[in-house]
Amino acid sequence: KAGVTQTPRYLIKTRGQQVTLSCSPISGHRSVSWYQQTPGQGLQFLFEYFSETQRNKGNFPGRFSGRQFSNSRSEMNVSTLELGDSALYLCASSSGQENTEAFFGQGTRLTVV
Amino acid sequence: EDKVVQSPLSLVVHEGDTVTLNCSYEVTNFRSLLWYKQEKKAPTFLFMLTSSGIEKKSGRLSSILDKKELFSILNITATQTGDSAVYLCAVPANNDMRFGAGTRLTVKP
Numbered sequence: 001k002a003g004v005t006q007t008p009r010y011l012i013k014t015r016g017q018q019v020t021l022s023c024s025p026i027s028g029h030r031s032v033s034w035y036q037q038t039p040g041q042g043l044q045f046l047f048e049y050f051s052e053t054q055r056n057k058g059n060f061p062g063r064f065s066g067r068q069f070s071n072s073r074s075e076m077n078v079s080t081l082e083l084g085d086s087a088l089y090l091c092a093s094s095s096g097q098e099n100t101e102a103f104f105g106q107g108t109r110l111t112v113v
Numbered sequence: 114e115d116k117v118v119q120s121p122l123s124l125v126v127h128e129g130d131t132v133t134l135n136c137s138y139e140v141t142n143f144r145s146l147l148w149y150k151q152e153k154k155a156p157t158f159l160f161m162l163t164s165s166g167i168e169k170k171s172g173r174l175s176s177i178l179d180k181k182e183l184f185s186i187l188n189i190t191a192t193q194t195g196d197s198a199v200y201l202c203a204v205p206a207n208n209d210m211r212f213g214a215g216t217r218l219t220v221k222p
Contacts, residue, residue, distance in 0.1 A: 004155075033210065043156075043201065045209035056208045088154065099145045099163055102210075104155040 002027065004093045004105035012111045018079040021108045025072050025093030031055075032074035033102060034066060037088040049074050050096045081112045115140040115206035119213035127221050130192050134216045136202030137184040146185050148176055149201040151215070156201055159187070192220045 005024040013019050025032050033056075034046040045058040049068035068074040078085055088109050092102035120135045138146065145163045149156035160169045165180035173192075178185045189196055199215040 035210075035212075042214045043203075043212040045211070048209075058209050090155065099161065101147060101158045101161050103158060104149075107154045 004091060004103055006089075006091055006105035006108050008108060009106065010109045010111075012113060013081050014113055015081055015083060017081050018077065019081060019110060021076045021078075021089055021091075021110075023074045023076070023091035023093075023105055025074070025091075026103060029093040029095055029103075030072055031094045031096030031102075032068060032072065033092045033094070034074070034076050035090045035092065036060070037090060037107070038086075043090070046076065055096075078110075083112050086110060086112045115204075115211050117202055117204050117211045117213040119200075119202050119216050121216060122214060123217040123219070125219045125221065126192055128193055130220075131188065131190045132192060132218060134187040134189075134200050134202075134218070135184060136187070136213055138202075138204045138211075139183060140204050140206045140211065142207065143180065143183075144205055146178055147203045148185070148187050149203065150198045151201055152198045159200075189218075192218075194220050194222055196220050 007022045031050045033048040035043050037043045046060050048056040052068045063079045066076045088107045090104050090107045092104045094100050094102040117138045145161055147161045148159040160176045162178035168177045173190045176187045197220045199217050201215045202213040204211050
């Protein structure tokens with residue numbers, strides 16, 4: 001069974017630009033959650049999509065948005081990039097049922113210059 | 114406010130030592146607690162605990178949950194250099210997943 005696939009692996013953008021990250025979950029999984037990981041803040045929850053609907057949302061500004069497609073693949077978009085958005089962005093895939101584990105992708109390392 | 118606190122933040126041991134990592138939590142409507150190991154990028158799943166007092170075990174790693182005292186421990190016996198990583202504890206909260214800051218374990222040969 002293929003794991004969680006995130007693309008691209010690395011990205012360099014300039015301030016003010018926008019970026020789209022992609023996550024393909026494990027086959028059969030309907031839930032995709034996105035996280036931002038920085039040395040100072042640790043792993044922080046961005047949002048979760050389940051069956052093409054945003055089910056949960058963390059405390060991030062509206063510049064961070066996402067969507068999920070009918071095949072459960074998800075994209076995350078960040079507009080008007082700021083230097084502080086530099087981070088490792090991880091997505092996690094799960095069945096979406098309660099008390100089931102989530103499996104992480106390798107992440108996208110975003111650097112904003 | 115929901116929170117997850119891990120201790121210690123970092124730990125340096127020698128191969129063969131036994132370590133205990135701690136995770137305490139305060140969340141409403143507790144359902145489960147998860148442990149992950151993060152070496153370079155992707156955290157890899159270790160355990161999920163839902164019931165108090167039942168030990169989960171996988172090789173040299175084991176974990177137990179105390180729902181009364183709101184904490185979990187992760188034990189690693191006979192540590193190896195390959196155990197060097199950040200160990201993360203996570204608890205699903207009302208609308209999100211709360212992660213602790215992690216414990217950075219370094220195992221020296």
